[in-house]
Amino acid sequence: xxxxxxxxxxxxxxxxxxxxxxxxxxxxxxxxxxxxxxxxxxxxxxxxxxxxxxxxxxxxxxxxxxxxxxxxxxxxxxxxxxxxxxxxxxxxxxxxxxxxxxxxxxxxxxxxxxxxxxxxxxxxxxxxxxxxxxxxxxxxxxxxxxxxxxxxxxxxxxxxxxxxxxxxxxxxxxxxxxxxxxxxxxxxxxxxxxxxxxxxxxxxxxxxxxxxxxxxxxxxxxxxxxxxxxxxxxxxxxxxxxxxxxxxxxxxxxxxxxxxxxxxxxxxxxxxxxxxxxxxxxxxxxxxxxxxxxxxxxxxxxxxxxxxxxxxxxxxxxxxxxxxxxxxxxx
Numbered sequence: 017x018x019x020x021x022x023x024x025x026x027x028x029x030x031x032x033x034x035x036x037x038x039x040x041x042x043x044x045x046x047x048x049x050x051x052x053x054x055x056x057x058x059x060x061x062x063x064x065x066x067x068x069x070x071x072x073x074x075x076x077x078x079x080x081x082x083x084x085x086x087x088x089x090x091x092x093x094x095x096x097x098x099x100x101x102x103x104x105x106x107x108x109x110x111x112x113x114x115x116x117x118x119x120x121x122x123x124x125x126x127x128x129x130x131x132x133x134x135x136x137x138x139x140x141x142x143x144x145x146x147x148x149x150x151x152x153x154x155x156x157x158x159x160x161x162x163x164x165x166x167x168x169x170x171x172x173x174x175x176x177x178x179x180x181x182x183x184x185x186x187x188x189x190x191x192x193x194x195x196x197x198x199x200x201x202x203x204x205x206x207x208x209x210x211x212x213x214x215x216x217x218x219x220x221x222x223x224x225x226x227x228x229x230x231x232x233x234x235x236x237x238x239x240x241x242x243x244x245x246x247x248x249x250x251x252x253x254x255x256x257x258x259x260x261x262x263x264x265x266x267x268x269x270x271x272x273x274x275x276x277x278x279x280x281x282x283x284x285x286x287x288x289x290x291x292x293x294x295x296x297x298x299x300x301x302x303x304x305x306x307x308x309x310x311x312x313x314x315x316x317x318x319x320x321x322x323x324x325x326x327x328x329x330x331x332x333x334x335x336x337x338x339x340x341x342x343x344x345x346x347x
Contacts (some may be wrong), residue, residue, distance in 0.1 A: 057163030059091030084141035169205035
């Protein structure tokens with residue numbers, strides 16, 4: 017082979033090698049795990065449990081730093097919320113790997129005046145959120161909140177400097193319509209957060225509409241058929257909240273689906289909270305848009321067109337892709 021041809025061959029080989037290395041590097045970068053805190057009222061319905069399992073069974077993408085709990089109107093006090101989250105963590109075999117921390121039992125306005133006390137209501141979760149956020153100066157800590165926003169509001173109140181280190185993804189509100197369970201459990205906490213500069217993303221619920229996470233639903237038969245055999249088998253069973261012993265997430269989850277009401281035609285149950293995890297996993301599974309930050313006064317949304325602060329609204333969820341990926345992740 018002539019010298020010039022050898023040089024060309026060597027150059028092409030090097031370029032191809034560099035290109036391959038760059039491609040691998042990009043793939044590795046794309047697969048980098050993101051740091052997450054999951055904030056939940058775990059004993060409220062059954063979508064929290066599905067969201068937790070989805071998060072844990074996608075551990076190649078999510079580096080879950082902690083699960084923090086809060087108490088909303090349904091599901092009992094903070095102890096009941098803690099116990100239900102603990103059940104799911106045991107079933108998913110992460111109870112000894114990921115911290116589970118009690119957060120606020122009360123509301124933001126009830127607790128904020130006590131933040132100077134060492135053991136204020138919710139201090140374990142709130143202090144952890146603050147300490148973990150301080151570790152994230154370059155890559156933001158993602159807090160996926162699927163209940164009331166009390167824990168996050170208290171953390172921001174106690175240490176406002178963490179706002180720049182957190183991406184807050186909240187499952188809540190029927191925006192632009194009023195109402196919605198998570199929102200109404202503690203409206204002042206949301207209004208306080210909207211006044212900070214934290215990156216805020218609102219994953220809409222919109223009861224009865226196709227544009228919110230209410231549309232990300234499954235029938236009882238769909239749930240039972242896909243949840244059979246889901247998750248690993250544990251040696252010591254958990255006692256379910258409706259009684260009975262369970263050795264796997266799938267078996268316990270089926271039991272939860274057998275103890276709930278169904279709505280619509282065909283009768284189905286929405287997996288609101290799981291959808292919030294899904295759009296963090298893949299932003300293409302819903303539509304996001306920037307809006308001027310609103311406020312809620314007298315339980316009505318007030319648009320603030322002159323507000324330069326922007327927040328993200330998530331809507332129009334790809335139900336089929338989200339549900340399919342959810343069930344696939346469990347096996």
